[in-house]
Amino acid sequence: xxxxxxxxxxxxxxxxxxxxxxxxxxxxxxxxxxxxxxxxxxxxxxxxxxxxxxxxxxxxxxxxxxxxxxxxxxxxxxxxxxxxxxxxxxxxxxxxxxxxxxxxxxxxxxx
Amino acid sequence: xxxxxxxxxxxxxxxxxxxxxxxxxxxxxxxxxxxxxxxxxxxxxxxxxxxxxxxxxxxxxxxxxxxxxxxxxxxxxxxxxxxxxxxxxxxxxxxxxxxxxxxxxxxxxxxxxxx
Numbered sequence: 001x002x003x004x005x006x007x008x009x010x011x012x013x014x015x016x017x018x019x020x021x022x023x024x025x026x027x028x029x030x031x032x033x034x035x036x037x038x039x040x041x042x043x044x045x046x047x048x049x050x051x052x053x054x055x056x057x058x059x060x061x062x063x064x065x066x067x068x069x070x071x072x073x074x075x076x077x078x079x080x081x082x083x084x085x086x087x088x089x090x091x092x093x094x095x096x097x098x099x100x101x102x103x104x105x106x107x108x109x110x111x
Numbered sequence: 112x113x114x115x116x117x118x119x120x121x122x123x124x125x126x127x128x129x130x131x132x133x134x135x136x137x138x139x140x141x142x143x144x145x146x147x148x149x150x151x152x153x154x155x156x157x158x159x160x161x162x163x164x165x166x167x168x169x170x171x172x173x174x175x176x177x178x179x180x181x182x183x184x185x186x187x188x189x190x191x192x193x194x195x196x197x198x199x200x201x202x203x204x205x206x207x208x209x210x211x212x213x214x215x216x217x218x219x220x221x222x223x224x225x226x
Contacts, residue, residue, distance in 0.1 A: 031212045040120065042202060043216035050211040059215070090156070092214070099146060100204075100214055102156035 003027070006091050006103035013110050019078040021106050023091030029101075031094045032074035034058075034066065036087040037105075043090060049074055081110045113138045115205050115217035123223050124193045131178070132188040132220045134203030145186040146204040147177065149197075150219075156202075162186060190222075198224045 007022035025032065031050050035043040035058075045058030047066040055066050063085060067075045074093075078085055086109050092100040114137040124130040136145065147159040162170045162177045170177045178187040190197055203217040 031214075033214055035216070040218060042117070042218035043204075045213070045215055048211065048213060054211075056211050056213070058213070088154075092156075094206075094212070094214070096208070096212065099158040099161060100156075101158075105154055 004091060004093050004101050004103040006089075006106050008106050009104060011106060011108045013078075013081050013108065015082060015110055017078075017081050017110075019081045019108070019110075021076040021078075021089055021091075021108070023074045023076070023093075023103055024072050025074075025093040025101070026072065027093060027095075027101065028071065029093040029095050029098075030071075031096075032068065033092045033094075033100065034064075034074065034076045035090045035092070036060070036085075037090055038087050046076065081108075083110050086110045113140075113205060113207055113210075113213065113215055115203050115215055117203055117217035117220050119220045120218070121221045121223070123225060124190075126195060126224055126226050127192055129189060129191045130193055130222065132190070132201050132203075132222065134186045134188065134217060136184050136186060136203075136205050138184075138205065138207055140207050140209050142208045144206040144208070145177065145179070146206065147175070147186075147188045148202045148204060148216075150200040150202065152199070159201075160188070193224045195224050195226060198222060 033048040049068045091103040094100040149157045
């Protein structure tokens, strides 16, 4: 069965902390994505990657960075967490011809 | 720039009736795919249906059909014979294949099915 796993379901971090959100897929997919989901705004693309060590900015990359050292793992990094980064974060992966498969989401609260 | 617009924040439908959820998109690329996802209150994202930009026929999957009007750049989802379990958020999405496979979503429509 296809699986995308995010490292945490819930996280609480302090303002200014460096935060790592991890995502692992077991489908050998080329493409991986990070989104944040906020009420009324839908899913907004932060970063995506179409190959190992390759990354592209999405629509809201400010305050975030990503890392993809291995094909199966895509990490989202908040360099210095702020309260306006409190949100639900969703990771997804896909191949060229398939739909995207999503992780269960990480609800991040920055206090 | 690419964009997906869902103009209906919330909708109600009576059980067993059909409902149409609107989606318009904007891209200058010729090769793209359009998707609909369902997100129930549990939070999981469930893939419903896909339409490729070169597909001439509208996609159908069971009670779901996608009304694809390329000239209008619209990709509306039609759910026939609504069920109580259809109550959820619905997201329209577009994948642009010439840009590394970028996948973007709309704002979502919350559908409530009344018994």
